[in-house]
Amino acid sequence: MKIVPDEKDQIQDVLIDWSDQLALDIILTTGGTGFARRDITPEATKAVIDKEANGLSTAMLTGSLKITPLAMLGRCVISGGSGLDSRPGNSKENFLIVKPWLKHAVNHLRENKTAVNAVHSKMQDKKDSTPAHTHDHISTTDTFSLVTYQSFNFNFVCVFSKRSSNIDKVAKRPRKSQYPLINFDEAVRTVMEHSKCLPVETIPIEDSLGRILSEDITAKVSIPPFRASIKDGYAVLSSDGPGPRRVVSSSTAGQSEPAPVRSGSVVRITTGAMVPTGADAVVQVEDTELLAATEEGAEELEVKILTSAKAGQDIRPAGSDVMKGDTILKKGTRLGPSEIGLLASVGVTQINVYRVPTVAVLSTGNELSDPHGTLREGHIFDSNRIMLMMALKEHRIPFVDMGIAIDNTDDLHKKLSDALSKADVIVTSGGVSMGEKDLLKYCLTVQLKAKLHFGRVLLKPGKPTTFATIPSSNTEKLVFALPGNPVSSMVCFNLFVLPALRKLMGDPSPSPTKIKAKLTADIRLDSRPEFQRVQLVWGDSQIPQAFTTGKQISCRLLSMCQANALVQLPPRSEEVSILRTDDVVDAILIGRL
Ligand SMILES: Nc1nc2c(c(=O)[nH]1)N[C@H]1C(S)=C(S)[C@@H](COP(=O)(O)OP(=O)(O)OC[C@H]3O[C@@H](n4cnc5c(N)ncnc54)[C@H](O)[C@@H]3O)O[C@H]1N2
Numbered sequence: 001m002k003i004v005p006d007e008k009d010q011i012q013d014v015l016i017d018w019s020d021q022l023a024l025d026i027i028l029t030t031g032g033t034g035f036a037r038r039d040i041t042p043e044a045t046k047a048v049i050d051k052e053a054n055g056l057s058t059a060m061l062t063g064s065l066k067i068t069p070l071a072m073l074g075r076c077v078i079s080g081g082s083g084l085d086s087r088p089g090n091s092k093e094n095f096l097i098v099k100p101w102l103k104h105a106v107n108h109l110r111e112n113k114t115a116v117n118a119v120h121s122k123m124q125d126k127k128d129s130t131p132a133h134t135h136d137h138i139s140t141t142d143t144f145s146l147v148t149y150q151s152f153n154f155n156f157v158c159v160f161s162k163r164s165s166n167i168d169k170v171a172k173r174p175r176k177s178q179y180p181l182i183n184f185d186e187a188v189r190t191v192m193e194h195s196k197c198l199p200v201e202t203i204p205i206e207d208s209l210g211r212i213l214s215e216d217i218t219a220k221v222s223i224p225p226f227r228a229s230i231k232d233g234y235a236v237l238s239s240d241g242p243g244p245r246r247v248v249s250s251s252t253a254g255q256s257e258p259a260p261v262r263s264g265s266v267v268r269i270t271t272g273a274m275v276p277t278g279a280d281a282v283v284q285v286e287d288t289e290l291l292a293a294t295e296e297g298a299e300e301l302e303v304k305i306l307t308s309a310k311a312g313q314d315i316r317p318a319g320s321d322v323m324k325g326d327t328i329l330k331k332g333t334r335l336g337p338s339e340i341g342l343l344a345s346v347g348v349t350q351i352n353v354y355r356v357p358t359v360a361v362l363s364t365g366n367e368l369s370d371p372h373g374t375l376r377e378g379h380i381f382d383s384n385r386i387m388l389m390m391a392l393k394e395h396r397i398p399f400v401d402m403g404i405a406i407d408n409t410d411d412l413h414k415k416l417s418d419a420l421s422k423a424d425v426i427v428t429s430g431g432v433s434m435g436e437k438d439l440l441k442y443c444l445t446v447q448l449k450a451k452l453h454f455g456r457v458l459l460k461p462g463k464p465t466t467f468a469t470i471p472s473s474n475t476e477k478l479v480f481a482l483p484g485n486p487v488s489s490m491v492c493f494n495l496f497v498l499p500a501l502r503k504l505m506g507d508p509s510p511s512p513t514k515i516k517a518k519l520t521a522d523i524r525l526d527s528r529p530e531f532q533r534v535q536l537v538w539g540d541s542q543i544p545q546a547f548t549t550g551k552q553i554s555c556r557l558l559s560m561c562q563a564n565a566l567v568q569l570p571p572r573s574e575e576v577s578i579l580r581t582d583d584v585v586d587a588i589l590i591g592r593l
């Protein structure tokens with residue numbers, strides 16, 4: 001929906017863009033069709049339509065005259081192909097007059113012969129004048145944009161636009177982007193709003209590294225399951241105090257039911273072994289002396305305890321680490337090696353986690369050669385695909401390599417549809433800016449019927465970043481159409497894609513880690529908020545120092561290499577156009593510090 005002033009070229013721009021870029025079937029507008037000097041809608045529309053369709057206009061005129069004789073003052077243009085009808089009087093009534101037939105008109109436009117003939121034969125059989133398909137009348141979810149018919153005294157303009165677009169008529173492409181530059185935070189919010197936890201699955205703990213628990217985990221056994229010795233030494237009665245003791249048996253780790261300890265005797269014990277009944281302390285071997293042993297020394301017969309043991313000394317009571325039934329890991333925990341070890345220690349070997357998204361990675365561009373092939377004249381090697389796939393690998397996110405699509409709507413449509421069937425998320429690079437071969441937005445909105453949430457972000461690098469969603473069974477798939485410049489695609493992967501993927505896999509804190517960093521050189525600010533690549537180094541200062549990776553132009557992949565952070569720089573303002581050495585800025589971590 002859009003409100004356009006009574007300016008002929010602005011009305012024309014919108015009509016051309018909506019019919020050609022968005023390839024809408026119907027555009028309804030109201031207003032601007034009276035006799036006043038500013039009323040210009042019919043003229044603006046006549047300038048862009050191919051054919052007129054006066055039948056609808058007559059129908060509306062007849063219908064309107066029944067409401068008010070003023071209808072005769074309407075100036076109308078209507079088209080099949082791409083045209084307009086503009087009527088005075090009651091735009092809602094006007095719309096209701098033509099509405100039952102719009103779907104039929106659109107089927108004509110689309111040359112959908114089956115649908116058209118179906119209506120005709122129904123009409124033939126019934127010989128009645130009610131439209132054969134009143135039940136499937138146009139709904140606003142159809143591929144047409146109901147602009148505004150607010151009140152009854154507005155006029156009414158209906159545009160049928162061509163299904164085909166001017167995608168291949170370069171002179172007709174928009175010279176200004178139709179996509180507002182939304183700000184970075186809003187873009188992130190939009191992405192995260194559409195990134196919902198994937199369903200839960202049960203997996204063995206061996207496959208669980210990096211996964212997020214979808215429920216709390218409770219211990220199946222206590223740790224330790226029995227009283228365990230912390231030291232290698234002798235299990236004693238603390239009340240015996242220091243002095244000579246008979247060594248009556250031994251308890252080694254793994255042994256069960258060791259002989260009991262009575263006053264005057266001890267049981268030799270190893271770390272982790274079961275503490276025998278009767279004993280209430282362990283004295284380490286370093287605090288004893290050997291008094292007697294068998295001939296060949298195979299057995300100890302008597303030792304001297306040199307210290308006074310305290311009750312409980314060097315013994316781990318059963319369940320002292322974890323009691324059976326304790327919650328040991330909370331829902332939302334990301335599983336690392338230690339967490340998985342803990343699961344094993346309490347006998348948990350199958351867990352419920354959120355499914356990890358599969359990501360389809362597609363490079364686009366006629367100029368791309370596969371790095372494994374030969375470099376053709378005028379080509380460059382495709383670096384983005386492997387870079388993005390390795391970034392996914394680094395985060396243990398499965399991916400599907402969709403190869404390279406050429407700048408052609410059929411190839412793009414085929415590859416994007418294939419990607420949709422294989423993945424939860426599609427990440428493309430290239431073809432989203434203003435170029436005549438930048439077809440992604442068209443393919444997404446027109447061919448894949450995606451909902452495009454934003455097509456440009458006030459951001460450097462990454463301005464043309466495009467984010468869309470495509471309904472899929474009871475959820476929606478995410479599409480990140482990243483800019484082609486390698487640095488832009490990598491920076492935007494970190495700023496938008498990775499947080500979304502983390503959220504999909506259940507991570508309760510999906511945003512990148514942000515810390516403070518100190519600049520080590522002056523930086524001239526850009527008109528856009530900017531993320532510059534830096535290497536953060538912990539010097540002796542409280543916060544790490546940020547060393548630039550050099551020239552930051554977004555095609556220079558070198559500026560990404562060895563970068564472990566992106567410093568977030570504000571846009572240039574009247575007051576501040578340069579940041580100085582030692583200024584402190586926010587830095588988003590993208591690598592190890
Ligand atoms: N008139 C305007 N031109 C451009 C604008 C603008 O606002 N007005 N935006 C600029 C910005 S900012 C960016 S970012 C780029 C992004 O454009 P696209 O997303 O359409 O990217 P492409 O045109 O397809 O490619 C840009 C650049 O990157 C190279 N490239 C593309 N894919 C790969 C790949 N897989 N591996 C390596 N290099 C790749 C491509 O050859 C181009 O040099 O648009 C600006 N233009």
Ligand code: MOO
Binds near residue numbers: 461462464
């Ligand atoms: O948006 Mo860009 O600034 O070249 O990536």
Ligand SMILES: [Mg+2]
Binds near residue numbers: 484
């Ligand atoms: Mg481009």
